[in-house]
Structure formats: C-alpha cells, structure tokens
Amino acid sequence: MKINLILILFIFLSSFTGKPSVKLALVKYNGGGDWYANPTSLRNLSRFCNSNLGTDIDENYETIEIGSPNIYNYPYLHITGHGNIIFSDSEAENLRRYLESGGFLHISDNFGFDPYIRLAMKKVFPEKEFIELPWNHPIYHQKFNFNSGLPKIHEHDKKPAKGFGILHEGRLVCFYDHECDLGDGWEDQDVHKDPESTRLNALRMGANIIQFAFTQ
Numbered sequence: 628m629k630i631n632l633i634l635i636l637f638i639f640l641s642s643f644t645g646k647p648s649v650k651l652a653l654v655k656y657n658g659g660g661d662w663y664a665n666p667t668s669l670r671n672l673s674r675f676c677n678s679n680l681g682t683d684i685d686e687n688y689e690t691i692e693i694g695s696p697n698i699y700n701y702p703y704l705h706i707t708g709h710g711n712i713i714f715s716d717s718e719a720e721n722l723r724r725y726l727e728s729g730g731f732l733h734i735s736d737n738f739g740f741d742p743y744i745r746l747a748m749k750k751v752f753p754e755k756e757f758i759e760l761p762w763n764h765p766i767y768h769q770k771f772n773f774n775s776g777l778p779k780i781h782e783h784d785k786k787p788a789k790g791f792g793i794l795h796e797g798r799l800v801c802f803y804d805h806e807c808d809l810g811d812g813w814e815d816q817d818v819h820k821d822p823e824s825t826r827l828n829a830l831r832m833g834a835n836i837i838q839f840a841f842t843q
Contacts, residue, residue, distance in 0.1 A: 649682075651837075652689045652701035658713035658747075664737050665707055668813035675813075675830040676837050680770055684837075694718040698725050703840050707735040707810045711743045719750040726751075726793075726800040731840035734803040735810035738783045748793065748801070757791035757803060765843075766790070766802060769835040777804055778828040780812040780821070798843065802836060809833055 651669050655662050669688040676682045688705075691698055694717055698704060704725075706712070714722065726732060734744055745757065760766065760776075767773040767790075777788035788807035792799045811819055812829020821829075 648684075650685045650687070650689050650701060651703050651705060652691045652698065654704050654706045655690050655692050656706065656708075656712045656714070656718075656747075658711035658743065660708035660710035660712045660740070660743065661737075662706070662708050662712075664709060665735075665810040665814050667815045667818065668707075668810045669705060671815065672813045672830060672833045672837070676834050679831075680834055680838055682837070682841075692718075694721050696721070698722070698730070699728070702729075702731060703837060704730065704732045705735065705810070706732065706744070707737045707740070709737050709739045712740070712747045714747050714750050716750075719747075723751045727795055730800070731843075732801040733836055733840070734801065735808065736803070736805045737808060737810060738781070741805060744803070752793055752795075755793050755795075757793060760790045760792050760799075760802075764790075764792075764799075766792075766799065766835060766839045767832075769838040771831040771835055773832060773835070777807045777809075778812075778825075778832055779807060780825055780829050781808040781819075783808065799839075802839075804832075809836075 651673060653669055670686050673684040673686045676684055762776045767776060777790045779788045783806055786806045789805050791803040791805060793801040809829050809832055812826055813833055816826060
C-alpha cells in the first residue's frame with residue numbers, strides 16, 4: 628500500500644471527523660536499547676510543525692513495533708536510543724517493504740547508537756550503504772535553510788554532526804542524524820535545559836524532515 632494514498636485517506640476522513648489527519652510513529656524495537664528515550668520529542672515536533680508548516684499532525688504520536696503491519700498507516704517512523712537494536716528477519720522485511728512503498732524512516736542517534744543501528748539497517752538493505760548527504764540536499768532546504776548541514780545539538784564525542792541517508796530508486800527513504808541528537812533537542816526545555824536557540828534549531832530541522840518526508 629502506498630503511503631501517499633494513506634495520507635489522502637487520513638485527510639479525507641479528517642474533513643468529516645474534525646480530527647488531525649495524520650500521526651507520527653515512534654518505533655519500539657528489541658535488543659535492549661531504550662527506544663523510549665525521548666518521550667516528549669515527537670509531541671513537541673508535531674506542535675511545531677502545526678504552527679510553522681500548517682500541518683495537521685496529531686500531537687499524540689503512536690508507538691508501534693517494527694514488525695507490525697500497521698506501520699503502513701504512518702508516513703513517518705522515528706527510531707532513537709542509546710543501545711542495541713535488533714531486527715528479526717520478518718521485521719527487516721516488513722520495514723523494507725514499508726520504505727519501498729513510500730514510507731519514511733528518521734533515525735536519531737541518541738549517542739552510542741551508531742554501531743547497532745548500522746547493523747540493523749544492513750539487515751533491511753544488505754545491498755545498500757548509508758551515504759553522507761551534501762549540504763545542498765533538499766532536506767536541509769525546506770521551510771528552513773541549513774546551509775552548513777545538520778545543526779549540532781549535543782556535544783557527545785565533539786565530532787561534527789552529519790546527516791546520512793539510504794536511497795531507493797533515487798528516493799531518500801531513510802534519514803539518519805549522527806552526532807547531532809535532534810530528538811533530544813525536541814524534548815521539553817526542562818529535560819536537557821538546552822538554550823532556546825539550540826532547541827529552535829533542532830525543531831526547525833525536524834520540521835524540514837517532516838516537510839520533506841510528506842512531500843518528496
């Protein structure tokens with residue numbers, strides 16, 4: 628099922644129910660990693676997008692398992708955490724079908740996630756590699772312009788923030804923010820006590836990802 632058709636259905640139904648037309652989804656995964664690490668982030672991102680992009684996203688995001696057929700109901704999946712992540716064969720196959728059918732996956736490295744998520748995604752796309760996206764890629768130039776690529780939200784290893792992607796038939800199906808920690812930047816201000824300018828940068832980049840995912 629094509630994700631754009633599901634979006635059209637959500638919008639059509641919302642015109643009768645008055646309810647928001649779409650939800651974002653947080654992926655619950657196996658392996659021991661803390662998939663639940665940023666409980667307020669998607670709620671705040673949804674609010675920001677509704678205010679700044681004119682979207683109609685339900686602030687009450689969904690939590691969904693990667694092997695569920697219901698992932699096809701969501702145009703945007705979010706994965707985050709610090710530790711291990713493991714996909715079974717059926718979960719990897721389900722995620723691949725979702726992405727090839729028009730879905731979009733955003734991975735946010737919450738520090739220490741990198742070696743595990745790379746192995747997990749290699750199971751999804753054995754023939755593909757993460758590629759670093761150039762600063763002129765459209766994902767950095769939606770509603771907001773990031774002429775130097777990803778903003779640095781948290782220091783971690785003090786390495787530069789980088790955005791990686793997986794392409795399928797020329798379409799960006801997965802965006803991975805590494806050494807950046809966008810998800811932390813979306814959380815309530817009192818969680819990490821980031822400067823407001825840092826949170827704003829994180830939310831603006833998040834809005835770019837949503838706009839790109841919904842319109843590419």
